[in-house]
Amino acid sequence: MRTGRADRTASRAWATSAVSACLCLALAAPSPAFAQALTSDLLAPVPGGFVRPDNLPSRRIGNAIPQPPGTLQNTTQTSLLSPQRQDQPLVTPTPAASGAADSGYDALNRKRKPIKYYPGQQKPKRPVGPGSAPPPLIPETRPLPPSSKAAKPPVAPSIAGTVIGQPSRRRLAVDPDPYAPTGIRVGSFLVKSAVEIMGGYSDNPARLLQPKGSALYQIAPELLAASNWSRHSVVVDLRGSFTGYDKEFPSAVLQQVSPSPENIDRAEFNGKIAARIDATRDTRINTEARMRVGSDNPGSPNNRPGLREFPLFTTTGGTVGVEQDFNRFQLKMDALVDRTVYQDSKLIDGGTAPNTDRNFNQYGGVGRVSYEVLPGLKPFGEIQGDVRIHDEQADRFGYLRDSSGGYIKAGSTFEFTRLLTGEASIGYLARKYEDPRLEVLRGLLTSASLVWSATPLTTARFTTTTSIDETTVPGVPGVLTRLYTVQVDHDFRRWLTAIGKFTYGTQDYQENFRSDKIYSIEGNLIYKMSRELWVKAQVRRDILESNIAGASTAATVVMLGVRLQR
Template identity: 25%
Template structure:
C-alpha cells in the first residue's frame, strides 16, 4: 500500500521486526568479534521508549500481534499506457510475530496477510498470505547455524515486468522456501556457507473473452549453494570472497513447452564489509556472473555482477541508505528465459521527533532481456511520514510514483501514482 513508506510502521515499534531486518547471517554483537558493525543505530532500527510494542509473554516467548488498516488511491490500477483506470483500495493486514527470549539460541515465527478490496473493480481484489519460521543455534561464541522455512500465497503486481498483459485478474502464485546456513569465526577469519531452495507455482490467467492464459510454464525449483570467506584486516574492515552456484529447474519440458528454460549459473564476488567510525557502514562487492541455458536456442548470459548497501549517518537523527545491484533474473516473456537487472537507489530516513519519522526514496533500474529486443527502464520515487501516537497506535501517510519505459517486445510503458494512509494497531 502506497509504497515502501507504509512499511515503516511495521518495523519501527516492533522489536522482533527490527531484529530480523539485520539479517539471519549477522552474528550477535560480541565485543571480541572483528565483524561487529554496530557503532551507530539506523533510524529505522532505533528503540523508542514509550512507543515500542509491549508484546504478550508466552512462557519464554514473546508474541507481537498487529493489525494495519489502510486506504490508497491508485491512478492506474492496470498499469497501462493510455486509458488509465483509477480506483480506491482498502487494505486489512493482520500479522503476528513470535520470538524466543533465550540467552542462547533463537527461534522466531510469523504469520501475516494482506487483504485488498477495490471499491469499483473487484476483479483486482486479492488476499496474500505468508507464514514462516527461523532458528539460530549458537554453537560457540561468534559461531552459529541458521535454519528457516517460508510459505506464501501471493498475487503478482500489475507493475511486475513479468505481469500478464490484458489478463482479467492478476496472476496468483505460491512459493515455498527453505534455507540453512553456518558461520564460524577463527580470530580474523570468518567462514560461512549456506543452501537455499525456493519453488514457484503459478495459476493460469484468464482472457477477457474467456479462455486460459497459460502460466504453469513458469513453475520451477531454484537451488543456490553459497560459500564465503571474510578476513578482517582491522576490527572495522574486512575483505571477502563469495562464490555461489545456482540451478533453476523448470517442471514442464518438451512437448509441453517450446522453450526449455532450465539453467545453471555461477557468481563470484570480491568485496569489503566495513564501518567508518560512527559515520558509515556497509558492504560493497563486484565480480562476475554467468547463466548457461539447456536450450540450444538460448544464448548464455554473463558479465559484470555487483551488490552494495551502504548506510551513512550525517547526523544521529538521519540515516541515508545507498543500494545497488546487477543480477540475472528469470523472464516470463516468450523467447527469453532471463535478463540482466541493474538497480541503484537511495533512501533517507529522518527522525523529526522521537515519534515522527520522515522518509524519502528514489531508485532507477534497467533490465536487458536475453534473446529478444526488449529493454525496460524503471524509475521509482516516494515520500512518507509516520506518526507514532503511543505504544499501540501509529499513522503513516505516503505517496509513491513509478514510471516504466519499455522498448521492444513484450513490455509496456506506464506511469502509476499512489497516495494513501495506514493506521497500525499493535500490542
C-alpha cells in the same frame, strides 16, 4: 659664658622679629579683592526663589514627587537665574529620612511600605549588622505544584538501593525510540505484532496506456518474534498485504484484448523462520525456512492477455548450513532448496490456462570466506551456484528453460563508530540454458545494504540488488534486474517522522530489443500518537519507461491510514 635663661630670651626675640617682617611684606604687596555680586535671582520675589519647593519646611509629608537631578521646578525660577548659573546642573541632596530600617516610620513620620512577595517566594535575609552588605536578592521562583509535594508511597530499600552491602543498581539505558512497540512476552520469546489499514486513490492502478483511476484499500499485517536465550536463537518474521480496488477494468481496449486483468486485486506474503544452533563456541549451525506469495506486476510482458485476475505464485524453500570461526578467519557453507509453483490462469471467457511450464525446482549452494582485518572492517569473498529444473521440459512456446548458473562477488562489511554500518560488494553473475537458441545471460552484479546515522534524528539507507528472473517472452532467456534505492528518515520530533524514498531500476531483456527503466518517488509522514497507534500518510509516483511503443506507463498513489501495533 651665657646661661640658659639668656639663651631662651634671645631665641624668642629672634622669632618675634621674623614674624613682624613677614606681616609687613604681606601688607605692602598689592592683591585684588573679591566680593559676591548682587544678582537678580538672590532677591527674586517668586516662590522657590531662595529655596527649592521640595526642601521647604512647610511642604506636605509624603506627597513630594522626586525630580530627576538637574531639573528645575518652574520656568520662572529658571528665567531669573543668571546666565552663568543656568548652565550648571542642580544636584539633588540626599533624600531625608533614608534610614536603614524597613518597617515602621521614618524620621519625617512617613509610614514605610513593606515589599510585597509572591506566595511561596523566598524572602532575602536581613543584614547581619551595621556596615554589612545586604545579601543578594533571590530570583523569583514559582511555587511547586501540589502534586510534586504530595505524599507518595515509600520506595522499597532494595529498589532504592539503600540496603547496606547491596551492589549499586545498573542504570537503565535510555529508550532510543519512546514510541516503538514494547511487544508481548510469550515464554522466552518477545512477540511484536502490527497491522496497517490504509485507504486512498490511484490514477492508473492497472498501468494502462489510457489511465483509469480507482479507489483502493490496503491491509498489511505483520508479526515478529525473537527468542531471548543465552545460547541459540530463533527469529520469526512474517509480513503480508492485500490491496483491493473498487472498480473492474474492461476486458477490451480499442477493440483489442486488454493487457490488464479485469480484477487487479493483489495479495502478497513474505515470511521466514531462521534458527541458529550454537554447537560450540566457534561452530554454529544455521537453518532457515522461507515462503513467498506474489504475482506478476501490472504491465509485465509475462502476463497473458484476457486474464480474469492475476495468477499467484508460491515459492517455498529452506537453507541448512554451518559456520566456523578460526580466530579472525571465518568459513561459511550453506545448501539451498526452493520450489516455485504458479496457479492456473483464469480467463475472462470462463476458461483456464495452465502455468505448469513455469513451475521449477532450484538446488544450490553458497560458500563464503571472510577475515576480520579491524573490529569494524571485515572483507569477504562469496561464490554461489545453482540449477533450475522445470516440471515441463519445454515451455508453451517450445523453449527449454532448464538452466544452471551462479555468481561470484567480493566486498566487505562496515561498522565505523556505529555511524556507517552494513555491507557492500561487487561481482559477476551468469546463467546458461539448455536450449541452444537461448544465449547465456550474464552481467555485472552489485549488492549493498548500508545505513548511515548522520545525526541522532536523521538516518540514510542505501540498498542495491541484482537478480536474474524467469520470463515467458519467446526467444528471451531471462530478465537481468537491477534496483537501487535511497531512503532518508528524519524525526522532526520524536513523534513526527518524515521518510523520503527514491528507487531506480533497470530490466534488461537480453537477446531482445526491449529495455525498461523504473522510477519511483515516495514520501511518507508518520504521526506517532502512542506506542500502539500511528497515523501514516503516503504519496508515491511510479514511472515505467520502455523502448517498446505503448509500454510506458505512470501512476500516482495517495494513501492515508493508521498502524496498530503492540
